[in-house]
Amino acid sequence: MTEPNWIHASLTTARPQAIGALLRYFRDLDTAEEAFQEACLRALRTWPQNGPPRDTAAWLVLVGRNFAIDATRRRKKQQTLPDEGVISDLEDTEAPLAERLDNANYRDDVLRLLFICCHPDLPTTQQIALALRVVCGLSVTQIARAFLVSESAMEQRITRAKSHVAAAEVPFETPGAVERAERFAAVAAMIYLTFSGGYSAGGGADARMPLCDEAIRLARLLLRLFPGEPEMLGLTALLLLQHARAPARFDANGGIVLLEDQDRTLWNHAMIAEGLALIDKAIRHRRAGPYQIQAAIAALHARATRPQDTDWAQIDLLYAALEKLQPSPVVTLNRAVAVAKVRGPEAALAMIEPLGSRLSHYFYFHGVKGGLLSQLGRAAEARTAFGQAIALANTSAEAAHIRMHLDRIERDSSATAARPVDVHRSGLE
């Protein structure tokens, strides 16, 4: 790795903690970001010669804070700054500061920073854009690309979101237990949505793919701060287990490869190992939650070396538990896919029929329905359902995939060989 690369990596790593601490100090997002930016410039100048400081985040906070204070003074008095040699030696001041920036402080700083991005008045796309810009440090260009909008439109969106949160007055005191739990839930939801944004992308070189990596980075960050929180373990495990399949989800032409047709040797086995270890730890707490259940479902898929080894009965039970905890037609739809495997397509079809009114605009509903109907040999009805699915497809790959099912019905008018559309995607999609 080249030198600028490792400096860049440590600056990116320290960013959430450093900006979080600077925000607590200045209580203003723009000032905090500007201070951090200056500290980074200074790091790029001095680290190549002096080597990295022992505590990167503490160094950046200190340098950034000094800069912002000086800038304020300068604005007030129009005085010139002392030159760099005169600024006190950082080695002396780093130690006591590092002590004050202990983990407890960092924890609430980072959580507050993330929480500010999740302001309920902001639409989710703006929440995510703000978090990617402020917390992850992605450039506006990168974020604009991920959301498939122009750079100027994204710039405007982020500026608007920032002025919105600036006016929102999030309290800066250390939060109480209830407050902390609420912030935690909002942030976890935002991370999950960030991941979904990337996961529903077209695969390959799609500009939305980095959203998955950033979401996993945020989840890991939060997990390190809350190591014993079962839902945080569950969320991180879920994202890792889902993302592990990314290399196998699309073929060379960008076409969708169904879970049961995927080359499982292409799955990222280091990610799977990590995900399984985390869900294992979460279950030990015996405090089930939606993220843990979804991760447990993803874990069952990951553990199956061959598609026929999948424990569909267990997946059915887990979806039933998820339905109780978080009732939603999409969860029931996902459950129906497992039910089709365990009890057959008829039972599954009976399960999803009542969802029709609520999921009439949902691509996967019609895809699953078409799949089940064609399994039952009801070709005409299947064709109608697949037709509706194509009309609702979100990507060209989705449409192409359904068209393949239609072709199969045409080829084989008995349609008994057709398989259901794959949606057991743990409620994510």
Place this chain on the structure above:
Amino acid sequence: MLYAILCYNSEDAVGAWTKADDDAVMAKLAVVQGRLAKAGKLGPVARLLPTTAATTLRKSQDPPLVIDGPFAETKEQLLGFYIVDCSALDEALEIARDLGRANPSGAYEIRPLRSFEPGNGFR
């Protein structure tokens, strides 16, 4: 004499490497390992999952306390280890230097082994 070479690095920093960066470092390390294996000096090698995957059993009370997370919160974490067979410390240090050249940052602790059980040889 057998030595453990314990690899410490900031897992935040290592976690921020791109896949290409990680693969490049691993490829360089594999060259060093290949050389050691050829010379019959290489024992078990392990790369550990992040400390978020760690669980610690503390025997400070009865029954022992099970804690999520690593044994100690440190700036740099134990990320993996090698067991190598060397004639003396100098040789072990030389191996650590070779590994260090393949890796952009971090530290290696060289620790002689008091005893070594190869186990049942699972892979």
